[in-house]
Amino acid sequence: MIEIRRSAERGHANHGWLDSYHSFSFADYHDAKHVHFGPLRVINEDRIAGGQGFGTHGHRDMEIVTYVLEGALAHRDSMGNGSTIRHGDVQRMSAGTGVMHSEFNASQDEEVHLLQIWVIPQRAGDAPGYEEKRFDAADKRGRLRVVASPDGREGSVTIHADASIYAALIDGTERAELPLQAGRLAYVHVARGALTVNGKALSAGDAAMITEADTVTLENGESAEVLVFDLGSLN
Structure with a gap:
């Protein structure tokens, strides 16, 4: 079973310096x-204007993954981490028992465009943690590249949740499939471009929620960049 949610159906807030769509x-x-x-x-x-961003604020008991689409994002946190991430970088911050951080556009002039993802951890009260990895376009071209997983497999960042996140670039005749184990859920988010997901046409900002299926199939891409989530159920 597949349910499509179109980009325009998402929540939207425009604060001037921040233009944000909420799935x-x-x-x-x-x-x-x-x-x-x-x-x-x-x-x-999120699209964040040059020189703008989120001042120091706190989180706890959430796995936070940031995936940059364009521009650069500067990160600082109470664990002592400081870095600038760009397109191709995947950042994971485990909030755990509590962490403070800030995120600002690293450019004074150019917009930064990103996806910020929260995943509910399997247990509360773990120590906070931080990790980032880079995945070049060649890693994702015509295939689903795991970028976050519970076991850090294939060099992905480690998230403490029953979820694996894959990224893919699909264009022309390229085709990628993700087998799903029985009882697993899949969520597909189209970051840009267009393609078909299990035969359904999706464009940038659209999503597909997939249940009771054994495979997620991505094909017929038009410069598509896609994230696919392999998820357990939430009791």
Whole structure:
């Protein structure tokens, strides 16, 4: 079974310096039908103006993954980490028992465009942690490259949740498949471009929620960049 949610159906908030689309309930956007999908709790598509960003603020008991699409994002946190991530970089911050951090556009002039993803951890109260890895376009071209997983396999960042995140670049005749074990959920988010997911046409900002399926198939891409989430259920 596949349910399509179009880009325009998402929550939207434009604060001038921040233009944000919310796939799930977040901040002032409340949607009882879209609070989470399995352990996937947040996908915010953010565009942050030059020189702007989020001042120091706190999180706890959440796995936070940042995937940059364009521009550069400067990160600082209370664990002593400081870095600038760009397209191709995947950052994981485990909030655990509590962490403070800030995120700012690293450029004074150019917009930064990113996806911030929250995944509910398998248990609360772990120590906070941080990790980042780079995945070049060649790693994702015509295939699903695991970029985050519970066991850090294939050099992915390690998230403490029943979820694996894959990234793919699909164009022309390229085709990629992800087998799903029985009882698993899949969520597909199209970051840009267009393609078909299990035969359904999706464009940038669209999503597919897949249940009771044994495979996720990506094909017929038009410069598509896609994230696919392999998820357990949330009891």
